[in-house]
Amino acid sequence: xxxxxxxxxxxxxxxxxxxxxxxxxxxxxxxxxxxxxxxxxxxxxxxxxxxxxxxxxxxxxxxxxxxxxxxxxxxxxxxxxxxxxxxxxxxxxxxxxxxxxxxxxxxxxxxxxxxxxxxxxxxxxxxxxxxxxxxxxxxxxxxxxxxxxxxxxxxxxxxxxxxxxxxxxxxxxxxxxxxxxxxxxxxxxxxxxxxxxx
Amino acid sequence: xxxxxxxxxxxxxxxxxxxxxxxxxxxxxxxxxxxxxxxxxxxxxxxxxxxxxxxxxxxxxxxxxxxxxxxxxxxxxxxxxxxxxxxxxxxxxxxxxxxxxxxxxxxxxxxxxxxxxxxxxxxxxxxxxxxxxxxxxxxxxxxxxxxxxxxxxxxxxxxxxxxxxxxxxxxxxxxxxxxxxxxxxxxxxxxxxxxxxxxxxxxxxxxxxxxxxxxxxxxx
Amino acid sequence: xxxxxxxxxxxxxxxxxxxxxxxxxxxxxxxxxxxxxxxxxxxxxxxxxxxxxxxxxxxxxxxxxxxxxxxxxxxxxxxxxxxxxxxxxxxxxxxxxxxxxxxxxxxxxxxxxxxxxxxxxxxxxxxxxxxxxxxxxxxxxxxxxxxxxxxxxxxxxxxxxxxxxxxxxxxxxxxxxxxxxxxxxxxxxxxxxxxxxxxxxxxxxxxxxxxxxxxxxxxxxxxxxxxxxxxxxxxxxxxxxxxxxxxxxxxxxxxxxxxxxxxxxxxxxxxxxxxxxxxxxxxxxxxxxxxxxxxxxxxxxxxxxxxxxxxxxxxxxxxxxxxxxxxxxxxxxxxxxxxxxxxxxxxxxxxxxxxxxxxxxxxxxxx
Numbered sequence: 001x002x003x004x005x006x007x008x009x010x011x012x013x014x015x016x017x018x019x020x021x022x023x024x025x026x027x028x029x030x031x032x033x034x035x036x037x038x039x040x041x042x043x044x045x046x047x048x049x050x051x052x053x054x055x056x057x058x059x060x061x062x063x064x065x066x067x068x069x070x071x072x073x074x075x076x077x078x079x080x081x082x083x084x085x086x087x088x089x090x091x092x093x094x095x096x097x098x099x100x101x102x103x104x105x106x107x108x109x110x111x112x113x114x115x116x117x118x119x120x121x122x123x124x125x126x127x128x129x130x131x132x133x134x135x136x137x138x139x140x141x142x143x144x145x146x147x148x149x150x151x152x153x154x155x156x157x158x159x160x161x162x163x164x165x166x167x168x169x170x171x172x173x174x175x176x177x178x179x180x181x182x183x184x185x186x187x188x189x190x191x192x193x194x195x196x197x198x
Numbered sequence: 199x200x201x202x203x204x205x206x207x208x209x210x211x212x213x214x215x216x217x218x219x220x221x222x223x224x225x226x227x228x229x230x231x232x233x234x235x236x237x238x239x240x241x242x243x244x245x246x247x248x249x250x251x252x253x254x255x256x257x258x259x260x261x262x263x264x265x266x267x268x269x270x271x272x273x274x275x276x277x278x279x280x281x282x283x284x285x286x287x288x289x290x291x292x293x294x295x296x297x298x299x300x301x302x303x304x305x306x307x308x309x310x311x312x313x314x315x316x317x318x319x320x321x322x323x324x325x326x327x328x329x330x331x332x333x334x335x336x337x338x339x340x341x342x343x344x345x346x347x348x349x350x351x352x353x354x355x356x357x358x359x360x361x362x363x364x365x366x367x368x369x370x371x372x373x374x375x376x377x378x379x380x381x382x383x384x385x386x387x388x389x390x391x392x393x394x395x396x397x398x399x400x401x402x403x404x405x406x407x408x409x410x411x412x413x414x415x416x417x418x
Numbered sequence: 419x420x421x422x423x424x425x426x427x428x429x430x431x432x433x434x435x436x437x438x439x440x441x442x443x444x445x446x447x448x449x450x451x452x453x454x455x456x457x458x459x460x461x462x463x464x465x466x467x468x469x470x471x472x473x474x475x476x477x478x479x480x481x482x483x484x485x486x487x488x489x490x491x492x493x494x495x496x497x498x499x500x501x502x503x504x505x506x507x508x509x510x511x512x513x514x515x516x517x518x519x520x521x522x523x524x525x526x527x528x529x530x531x532x533x534x535x536x537x538x539x540x541x542x543x544x545x546x547x548x549x550x551x552x553x554x555x556x557x558x559x560x561x562x563x564x565x566x567x568x569x570x571x572x573x574x575x576x577x578x579x580x581x582x583x584x585x586x587x588x589x590x591x592x593x594x595x596x597x598x599x600x601x602x603x604x605x606x607x608x609x610x611x612x613x614x615x616x617x618x619x620x621x622x623x624x625x626x627x628x629x630x631x632x633x634x635x636x637x638x639x640x641x642x643x644x645x646x647x648x649x650x651x652x653x654x655x656x657x658x659x660x661x662x663x664x665x666x667x668x669x670x671x672x673x674x675x676x677x678x679x680x681x682x683x684x685x686x687x688x689x690x691x692x693x694x695x696x697x698x699x700x701x702x703x704x705x706x707x708x709x710x711x712x713x714x715x716x717x718x719x720x721x722x723x724x725x726x727x728x729x730x731x732x733x734x735x736x737x738x739x740x741x742x743x744x745x746x747x748x749x750x751x752x753x754x755x756x757x758x759x760x761x762x763x764x765x766x767x768x769x770x771x772x773x774x775x776x777x778x779x780x781x782x783x784x785x
Contacts, residue, residue, distance in 0.1 A: 023376050028225035029309045040509075066433065072426040074285060077303045078277045079433060085270055086437040093448045096531070100505030108509055114269070117226045117307040124300035170392025174222045175384045182380030189377070 003132070010135045014142025017192050020118050021150045022185040024125070027118030031151050032177050034109075041155035045148025047109045049141070051091070052122050055084050056140025059123040060133055080123045088114045118147055154180060204329050211333035218341040219387045223309040228342055229379040230301050235358050238346035240294050244283040244302060246335030249311050252276045253331030256319040272315045273306065280305050310334055345382050349373045457502075457537040468534070472498065472527040482547040482644045483540070484586065485600055489528035495602075498527040499539040505530075549644040550574060550585075552615065554637050560700040563621045564666050565631065566606070568614055569641060576612040577645070579605060581677035582652065582670040582754075584782070585615060585645030589627045592634055601627040604756070604782065605646070606669035608676035615643065620666040650782045652678070653752060657778075658686035660745070660753045662737060662765045664693050667756035668701065670782065674754075679711040687715040688744070692737030692761070695721060696728040718744065737761070738768045748774035755781035 020026050027048070034044050059080050067073050092110045095103050113119060122143045126136045157180055161167065167176050217223045224245075231241045255275050256263075263271050284302045287295040295302070305311070314334050319327040350356060353373030355363035372378040451468030456475070458464070466475050473489050473496050476482075484495040494514035500523050507515065511526040552569035560566050571577055579585075584604040591598055607616035622628045635641070652659070652674050661671045671689060678687070693699055698721075705717040720740040724730035733740045753769050755762050762781050769779055 025226050025229040025376065025379065026304070028229065029223060032222055032225065062433070066429055070425050070429045071422060072429055074281060075426060075430055077281055077284070077306055078274065078430065081273055081277055081306055082270070082434060082437060085273065086441060089441060090444055093444055097448050097451075097533075104506045104508055115273075115307050115309060115312055117304050120307050121300060121304055124303055128300060168388070168392065170388040170390075171384065172391075174219075174225075175387045175391065178380045178384035178387070182377040182384065185376040185380060186372075189375070 003134070007132075007135045007138045010131065011138035011142040012194075014139050015146040015149065016188060017194060019146040019150060019185075019188055020122060020125075020143040021147050022181065022188050024121065026121040027116050027147055030112055030116055031147075031154065031181075032174050035151050035154040035177065036158055038152065038155040038159060041151045042148075043105045044109045044112075045151050047106045047113055048116065048118065048147050049144030051084075051088060051110075051113050052119055052144035052147070053137065053141040055080075055087055055119055056122055056126055056143075057133075057137055058083055058087065060126060060131075060136040063127050076124075076127065077120075080120055084119055084123075085114050118143070150181075150184065153184065204326065207326065207330050208333045211330065211337045212340070213337075216337045216341065217310045217313070217334050218338050219390050221310075221313070223313055224338055225383070227301055227304060227308060228338070228345070228383060229376070231298060232342055232346035232349050232379060232382075233353060233374045234297070235343070235346045235350045237294055237297055238342050240287065240291065241298060241301065242335070242339035242342055244280075244287070245305055245308065245310075245338060246332055247283060248276060248279045248305055249314060249335040250328055250331035251279050252311055253314055253319040254324055254328040255279075256315045257322060257324040257327035260320050268320075269312075269316075272312060276311050276315070277306050310338060341386065345379075345386060349378060349382055353378065451533050454532050455535045456532065457535075459539055459542075460537070466532065468532050470532060472525075472530050472532055472538075474528070475532050476527070480549065481540075481544065482549065482586075483527055483544065484602070484647045485528065491526065491529050494526065496527045497524050499523055500525045500530070501537040501539055502535070504536055543647075546578070547645055547647065548574060548577075549642060550577060550615075552641050552643055554635060554639045554641060555614065557635070557637055560618065561698055564700065565619050565621075567617045567619055567631065567635075568607075569617070569643065571613050571615065572640070577615060578612065579609055579646035580651040581605075581609050581673040582650040583646040583648040584650070584670070585617075585643045586647070587617070587619075587627065588642040588644070589630045590642075592630055599626050600644075602647070603666075604648070604650070604670035604673070606672045608673055608680060610677070610680055616669075618666040618669040618672075648782060650754065650756065650780060652683075652754075653780070655752065656685065657750050657752045659688070660741075660751060660769075661687065661689040661755075662692070662741065662753065662761075663689075663756035664691055664737065664761070665698065665757070670756055671754070672701070672704070675705075675708050675712070675715065679708060684712075684714060687712065689715070689717050690737055690741055690744070691717065691719045692740070692757075693719065693721055694723045695725055696730060736764075738764045741765065741768050745769075745772055748772040751778070753779045755779065 014020065018024070021028070021031060030044065035041055062079055062083060063073075063076060067076055067079060088110050092107065095107060095110075122140055126139050129139075131139055154177065158177065161176065161180075171179070211217070214220065218225070218228055227241060227245075231237045252272075252275050256272055259271075259275075280303060283305070284295075287298070287302060311331075314331055318330045322330070347357065350358075350373075351363070352370045355361055355367045355369055370378070373382070449469060453465050454468035456464050456466060458481075464479050466479060470478075471489060473483055473485060483498060485493065489496075491510045491514075497514070497519070504525065507520070507525070508529050511529045514526055515524060550571050551573045552571050554567065555570040556566075556568040558566050582604070584602045586600040586602050589599050589601065603617040603619060605615050606618050607614055619628060619631050621632050648670075650670055661674075663671050668691065675687070675689070677683075678685075689705070691699075691705075699719055702717075702719065709715050709717055718733060718740065720733040720735060720737055721728070721730050722734070722736050724734060733743075748769065751774055753765075753774060755765050757765075766776065766779055766781075770776060
């Protein structure tokens with residue numbers, strides 16, 4: 001029972017209190033670049049959720065059944081990144097074959113995701129914090145949802161910003177996005193205290 | 199591009215083509231480690247090392263890498279160097295290594311390194327690529343050091359762990375935390391872009407039509 | 419110690435091999451689209467290997483769709499009308515497709531993949547497009563930044579084109595580019611000379627193709643081109659003609675003028691050539707010679723920033739101002755423009771103000 005509660009706690013924390021983008025700063029590059037439009041942000045967000053959840057699970061299995069078993073934990077970076085790269089390429093092939101609509105929505109984002117630090121970061125945090133399988137799964141899914149939430153919210157704000165505000169030249173693009181991200185991070189800090197994860 | 203001299207590469211990577219505030223790459227780590235100056239220095243050294251050497255390696259191997267698996271090979275090369283850095287740090291400065299946590303490993307996905315490998319090392323000779331890698335790393339480093347200096351000073355009242363601001367100073371805790379990082383970086387970009395980039399942007403839009411216009415006399 | 423090292427290497431290799439095998443299997447099964455039939459213009463049918471972008475697939479069958487960027491989605495030249503269902507527009511196509519084109523099902527052939535049987539429609543002229551192996555016969559300087567390149571056709575040995583059309587020049591892999599790129603250049607030679615193609619190439623700073631031409635290519639080298647392409651040719655009417663083109667934009671105009679002189683086409687022609695200073699002027703003697711052969715042709719060079727040393731007695735000012743001065747009205751006129759998008763937009767503006775309908779203004783916008 002407490003295990004289940006812990007897992008749920010991890011899930012909740014990954015979305016709100018330890019949001020992988022707003023607290024751990026991961027996935028900023030594509031976040032800054034893609035968050036202009038809501039439609040593309042949703043596409044990218046969905047792709048991230050899917051890839052992050054699946055790769056966290058696969059990497060958890062590889063970590064405990066291969067790396068730890070053979071005492072080669074220091075090679076985790078290589079192992080995780082090639083798993084992520086292979087997975088993304090496989091998914092791209094499958095989507096391209098089966099669904100034109102899904103490919104049109106997600107397809108172009110997939111190569112971008114391979115180098116998204118959030119994906120690798122999620123796997124790394126998962127093994128550092130020594131999560132169980134279920135918690136690892138919850139963490140991967142939660143981080144993905146948290147990331148998607150942040151980018152979609154950002155897209156919404158930026159769209160509004162484009163219509164109404166006059167941003168000083170020096171802040172256009174990355175500058176104002178970072179400031180908004182900072183304010184969002186502040187807002188999300190309001191959730192702190194609900195759950196504490198070290 | 200044939201006459202790209204070392205000087206030009208250096209100048210560009212530090213200034214007008216700076217990875218952090220112009221290309222907006224490598225932001226993740228720029229925000230994560232800059233709350234303590236000492237950690238930042240270690241991170242920057244690691245990044246300069248990896249960028250320089252991976253650029254060199256990719257450039258040496260550029261004739262032999264098959265097109266299809268190009269990105270995978272680059273990633274593996276970068277990962278290898280990062281593992282070296284990670285292991286060295288764990289051995290010699292374990293407490294800093296622990297503080298940096300997964301961010302050392304995340305150098306692999308740092309867009310700067312992959313970006314330079316794709317954009318430069320694949321089509322330039324090894325010596326020049328090495329310099330490009332090192333200078334990109336330097337361009338990234340000085341930005342981080344400035345931000346880290348301010349964040350640690352305002353957030354903990356200290357520089358390099360030594361308390362410099364007296365009792366009267368109330369720490370701006372926000373500076374050590376996420377929002378502070380976002381705001382500091384945004385401020386930095388604002389200052390740089392607003393002052394130095396403005397003329398460049400104005401020049402840029404006027405001369406965008408220049409290539410043919412100069413000889414057709416269509417536009418001044 | 420050694421054992422743990424060997425285990426590490428073995429485990430990593432094992433993992434990598436497993437993933438590689440997985441990818442290969444996936445490529446052969448999921449990525450394998452088998453053979454696909456493409457129907458062109460309701461008549462020609464070809465059977466091809468599926469799974470690749472349409473542009474590359476057609477090029478593999480020696481059907482050349484124009485492309486300046488070589489399939490990267492950054493030039494918008496490779497548009498093809500797709501009659502059968504091929505799915506929704508991909509995000510990378512949208513910047514290049516207009517609303518009217520969307521209604522016609524026009525797609526960017528470098529961004530769509532051939533996954534099942536499809537039917538397309540392409541202009542008949544494209545069937546005439548061939549790939550030619552050529553040899554660089556002569557390279558000479560026209561100005562400080564424009565070279566005239568004469569290519570002798572080897573195989574096939576002759577090319578049929580309309581004066582004003584362009585070819586695509588293939589830059590080979592070289593130091594600055596690990597893959598070949600295609601760039602479009604108009605032919606400046608007259609169509610009756612079927613065994614050569616003459617080009618005017620202007621150096622673009624850091625340009626992949628022009629750097630190759632200016633710094634690496636030598637007389638005697640072999641070069642691949644394909645063509646001819648383009649809608650920029652003289653329309654068969656009796657109207658007066660206005661040419662506006664500067665720099666290497668002179669190429670198609672020169673080709674048309676030479677063709678007119680040869681065929682004895684007698685129409686009123688004015689050629690406005692815009693440049694900055696006298697060092698941008700070239701082939702002036704050839705133009706004066708053409709003025710003698712074509713009694714109703716006048717060549718009007720205009721400099722926008724002549725220096726004192728130039729001692730320039732001719733027209734001065736921006737080309738748009740010169741046109742404004744010279745052209746009384748747009749009665750019975752056609753205009754042919756070749757140059758940068760900026761210059762073309764400005765010239766179109768001046769011409770429409772004079773009353774020339776946009777439908778009678780023909781141009782090639784080379785960025």
